[in-house]
Amino acid sequence: MSATGFLSQLLQLVVALLLAPLLLGWVNQCRAWLQNKRAPSLLLPYWTIRKLFHKDAVVADNASGLFRVTPYVVFAAMALAAAIVPSLATDLGTAFGSIGARREMFVGFLAEPALLMVLFTASLISGATLLPTIVETLAHRDIAIYPSLAFAGVAFTMVSLAENARIPVDNPATHLELTMIHEAMILEYSARHLALIEWASALKLFNYSCIGLALFLPFGIAKGSSDWGAILVAVPVLIGKLAVGGFALALIETLFAKMRIFRAPEFLGTAFLLAVLAMLVNLLLGS
Numbered sequence: 001m002s003a004t005g006f007l008s009q010l011l012q013l014v015v016a017l018l019l020a021p022l023l024l025g026w027v028n029q030c031r032a033w034l035q036n037k038r039a040p041s042l043l044l045p046y047w048t049i050r051k052l053f054h055k056d057a058v059v060a061d062n063a064s065g066l067f068r069v070t071p072y073v074v075f076a077a078m079a080l081a082a083a084i085v086p087s088l089a090t091d092l093g094t095a096f097g098s099i100g101a102r103r104e105m106f107v108g109f110l111a112e113p114a115l116l117m118v119l120f121t122a123s124l125i126s127g128a129t130l131l132p133t134i135v136e137t138l139a140h141r142d143i144a145i146y147p148s149l150a151f152a153g154v155a156f157t158m159v160s161l162a163e164n165a166r167i168p169v170d171n172p173a174t175h176l177e178l179t180m181i182h183e184a185m186i187l188e189y190s191a192r193h194l195a196l197i198e199w200a201s202a203l204k205l206f207n208y209s210c211i212g213l214a215l216f217l218p219f220g221i222a223k224g225s226s227d228w229g230a231i232l233v234a235v236p237v238l239i240g241k242l243a244v245g246g247f248a249l250a251l252i253e254t255l256f257a258k259m260r261i262f263r264a265p266e267f268l269g270t271a272f273l274l275a276v277l278a279m280l281v282n283l284l285l286g287s
Contacts, residue, residue, distance in 0.1 A: 017199075088235060
């Protein structure tokens, strides 16, 4: 990897780490406005993470070493993912816990086929399989209407809601044992461990948002990693797109109610069918 490529990926990682809590705060603020509630501060996620880092962690005496290392592994995985998602430029590069883990794996198992179909559709349109190449092809083409991308976009949105534990699949604000998925896995974490988990969750939402924007709204992404002028312009463009996307997410969570956990297969099955339909439309109609 060239020095410019490394620096561009490093910049993407820094931007992701800084903007991920801001995106989460924006979604929470928009949702509060749409529900006629007093909106929390846009910087509340930053303050929460900072406060948690300054607290002493409470760990059970019988907690294993795996319990202690998990927050660091989760955070590192999301940070590495943020470094390779082409957000600014295209460049290669307890019982509660067990219940939540099983539900998380269940949702992930159902969501991954639909996500693969979405990526296959984008690959067929661009003629490539590498995400940066796909994004570069889609971003620098003539403006045209692709029905297959419309179906794929809806499917990706549904998958993103499920994978990020958002309404209607999960409610990140609930702590009801019978319904919570993601929150069930982090109830026993505190202080710096909880801060890393929360930061990683914000990074996951940020990564999915950037993937969706790169695939379906790729304008503003710099071509290559050597044009620093275009990369610097891409930063405010990305912030603007994330602001609109965050408002759309808050609107979805305001208009829809959380579904029962047993309805998740139907929801993600619909996403899979839409993704398959997108691929078939592209194969049969070439659009």
